[in-house]
Amino acid sequence: MHINSGDTAFMMLCTAMVCLMTPGLAFFYGGLARKRSVLYIMMQSFISMGIVTLIWIYGGFGLAFGKDEGGVIGRISDYFALANVGLVPSSVHAVSIPFTLFFLFQLMFCVITVPLISGAFAERLNMKGYILLDIFWTYLVYIPVCHWVWGNGFLAKWGFVDFAGGTVIHTTAGFAALASIIVLGKRKLKQAGMKPSNLMAAAIGTGLLWFGWFGFNSGGALKAGALSTKAFANTAIGLASGMIVWVLYAKFVRGKANFIDVLTGSVAGLATITPCAGYINPAAAVLVGLAAGIICNVAVSLQEKIGWDDALGVWGVHGIGGFTGTILIGILADKTVNGVAASGHQFLIQAGGVILVAAYSFAVTFILLKVLGAITNIRPSDEIIQEGLDHTLLNETTYDID
Numbered sequence: 001m002h003i004n005s006g007d008t009a010f011m012m013l014c015t016a017m018v019c020l021m022t023p024g025l026a027f028f029y030g031g032l033a034r035k036r037s038v039l040y041i042m043m044q045s046f047i048s049m050g051i052v053t054l055i056w057i058y059g060g061f062g063l064a065f066g067k068d069e070g071g072v073i074g075r076i077s078d079y080f081a082l083a084n085v086g087l088v089p090s091s092v093h094a095v096s097i098p099f100t101l102f103f104l105f106q107l108m109f110c111v112i113t114v115p116l117i118s119g120a121f122a123e124r125l126n127m128k129g130y131i132l133l134d135i136f137w138t139y140l141v142y143i144p145v146c147h148w149v150w151g152n153g154f155l156a157k158w159g160f161v162d163f164a165g166g167t168v169i170h171t172t173a174g175f176a177a178l179a180s181i182i183v184l185g186k187r188k189l190k191q192a193g194m195k196p197s198n199l200m201a202a203a204i205g206t207g208l209l210w211f212g213w214f215g216f217n218s219g220g221a222l223k224a225g226a227l228s229t230k231a232f233a234n235t236a237i238g239l240a241s242g243m244i245v246w247v248l249y250a251k252f253v254r255g256k257a258n259f260i261d262v263l264t265g266s267v268a269g270l271a272t273i274t275p276c277a278g279y280i281n282p283a284a285a286v287l288v289g290l291a292a293g294i295i296c297n298v299a300v301s302l303q304e305k306i307g308w309d310d311a312l313g314v315w316g317v318h319g320i321g322g323f324t325g326t327i328l329i330g331i332l333a334d335k336t337v338n339g340v341a342a343s344g345h346q347f348l349i350q351a352g353g354v355i356l357v358a359a360y361s362f363a364v365t366f367i368l369l370k371v372l373g374a375i376t377n378i379r380p381s382d383e384i385i386q387e388g389l390d391h392t393l394l395n396e397t398t399y400d401i402d
Helices: 005-032 034-063 098-117 127-150 154-158 167-185 199-221 225-253 257-274 282-306 314-332 344-375 382-387 389-394
Strands: none
Touching: 005 034, 005 098, 005 199, 005 257, 034 098, 034 127, 034 225, 034 314, 034 389, 098 127, 098 167, 098 282, 098 314, 127 154, 127 344, 154 344, 167 199, 167 257, 167 314, 167 344, 225 257, 257 282, 257 314, 282 314, 314 344, 344 382
């Protein structure tokens, strides 16, 4: 296999851009969090880089991308402790770039997934509980689903497709978020709601997510060229149309729109365009944004009416966004883009696959948190939550609070 220098440079850039998304997510979530728990919530994103990198080296990458074992999981020994992960391109994965670079690009996807979930259960897991969730959830949910879809597992053999992680990342994280808030329950705060600590920080985080998402989606092509360019364009259009439709919906249905709507609407558009970015034409990306702006908005409103304490709307934005975008492949895909055509058959494959993944992620997360909670203390007390996790658990603060 021959290393293409242009593809290699492109994928190095995409990998760095996706890496930047995890700190970006920390700023986004930190800015939307209560003043008393900003650092704690940001720390959950940052520490995932260390934990997940070691998981990926010691078994994770092999389980995800090793030789398929019965359509369910990869062979762990193939790449354990970086065995066979060198500079020679793989004949199966990314044939024009060093295999080490493919390892790193996929690592960045894995790193950000549990931090995505953390926005839902904000302040309801202590650090021990979060680290245990990060480890076990990555092994039990992310890695198997990654293999099913991208590692030649049974979903891939069905013909199921997910270009850049709408199912593998956003659906798994979103439905894990739903399970987590059901198991961990509501926060018992004296002040109702959760007033954002710093919308400027949230805006900076959103901007970093915007920037990184272009590498996230166009890097799904694994090389520079026409397909990555189309995914790049679809990402911009999905972001823009999702944002505008979300804001219009908020204004005309809920009666007002604010800055948080602008930020959240753009992220909903990005989450929804992610699975189909490399299968549709840019004109169809407008429709994806339209769907995101309405469906994700309705989902967030629904969870508020039900009373779920999804602090930062992870289920409604990421879970439902990734879920919707995955299904839209069966309706909007153009065969000339990447070999997948919209059809009733493809629609059923997409719908069946994403429903299966959503149910699996929800069930495993629910059971995992129940088991962890029975074995050890994973939830801060109501008093600690009220006082704030920055001071009580980290002995640090961002703001002077009386």
